Amino acid sequence: MSANLLSIRNVGKRFGGLHVLQDVSFEVPAGSIYGLIGPNGAGKTTVFNLITGLLEPTAGHIDFQGDSLVGLEPHRITHKGIARTFQNIRIFKEMDLLENVMVGMHDHLDYGGFGLFFNSPACRAAEKRARERARELLSWVGLDKKADMLADNLSYGDQRKLEFARALATEPKLLLLDEPVAGMNPSEKTILMEEINNIRNRGYGVFMIEHDMRFVMGLCDRIAVLNFGRIIAEGTPDEVRTNPDVIEAYLGKEDE
């Protein structure tokens, strides 16, 4: 097994005659924050959908810790250790925060169908452990005080944090964040940047798509740049920032 958590090699995706991704290759190392940037419509979310199994690639390989992910259903890929958050937040609004997080533990909270009916001690113990773990995860993102609140009542920034905690509840090795700071004000962004750093420091790999250049440059260890479905640059933030192709394709248009 290599030090790379996720390896994407020569991946292509076609919708009918439209090539959304072509020959995309990059590696996400363990224990780092990796960024994928690119103009709108470059195919970034498609990359996430391919990794999480919502779509299947038409060419190439996607390996996670040496195992191929291609053809696996999303819940199986989650079992392998990949969790994701959404560009449009999808928390469960009619549940409280604790329950939201516990939904993420589905795989790890196996007390069998029958234990349930007999309210077996093993089942109660599993339930108790899950509750404690959920509280711990909420405390990681600073939401433990609001554990019993309905998720619908959270502020936008807190909803993002809840999504983080819920994703971490699946006990992933790699966390995919789809535009984590979309729609946030600068102070919320700063807080979220800290949260993401904390998550990495706890040993998770983080792979994010983000539009906010300052945010990406300040946070990521390495960055890949996608333009018209192809990777045009890959490297450290400094390398990417000074790459002429990137400046032309992306940074030059930042103010449009």
Added chain:
Amino acid sequence: MLEQQLLNALTLGSVYALFALGFTLVFGVLAVINLSHGAVFMVGSYVALALITHLQASLWVAMLGAMLASGIVGLLVDMLILKPLRARNAPHLIPMIATIGVGIMLTSAAQGLFGAEVLRFPEETLPAGEFVIGDVHVRALEIAIVAIAFLLMAVLFVALKRTQLGRALRAIAESPKAAWLLGINVEGLFHITSFAAAALGGIAGVLIGLNFNAITPFMGQPMLHKGIAVIILGGMGDIRGALIGGLFLGFAEVISKAYLSSQMGDAVAFGLLFLILLVRPSGLFGRKLERKA
């Protein structure tokens, strides 16, 4: 006299609620209005009858058998009809039409197998005994019906509210995609839901069959209409709503039959429903009828 009617209403209402609960559960989790639920209800009562008359099973065994058999019918409907439609992203009306077809097939099959005439449980298999409390005659059968209906509803409530399975189902009801990406086997839970809902529908069929001691291939149709009314009244997909709505319909029907007109019971009950929905179009516990893909 009123007390006697209230007892009848409670008996009928608790079975309506049980029936509607399965119906609304499928809508909440699968986002499908499964119009074969009435026929599954009918299947339950025939299975129980067949087990009792042909295999000399006890009533309790017959009830379990009916739940199992109708649950399997529900599971097959999901696996053979709803799943392929989901895979093809069929629009909402398609599963409704498809399940109407299932209902017609099941009704015809029952007619072919058992004939169109009214069948009855042998008297000796019904729970005997009657208590008199004040002026109210309480049949043991009615106690059993109400107890079974409420017990099953309580199990469902607790399972949904307090277990991981319930949390997963509620998560799917809000966003199947988010639930899937959190590691929940959404298809598997669709199957479990379809089984459980049909099992509840099937036992409701046995209970109604026992209460009136009359079973026909066509008994599912009026029940289906009542079920639709109850879940719309309660708020589509809402579990509490199905309970309250079912009890309400039972009371409205029995009381209007007893005090207004025996012919007009259903008309009055449904008229009342209509008036309530004019005031609360999304039902008693209704929320916005939106859901994320």
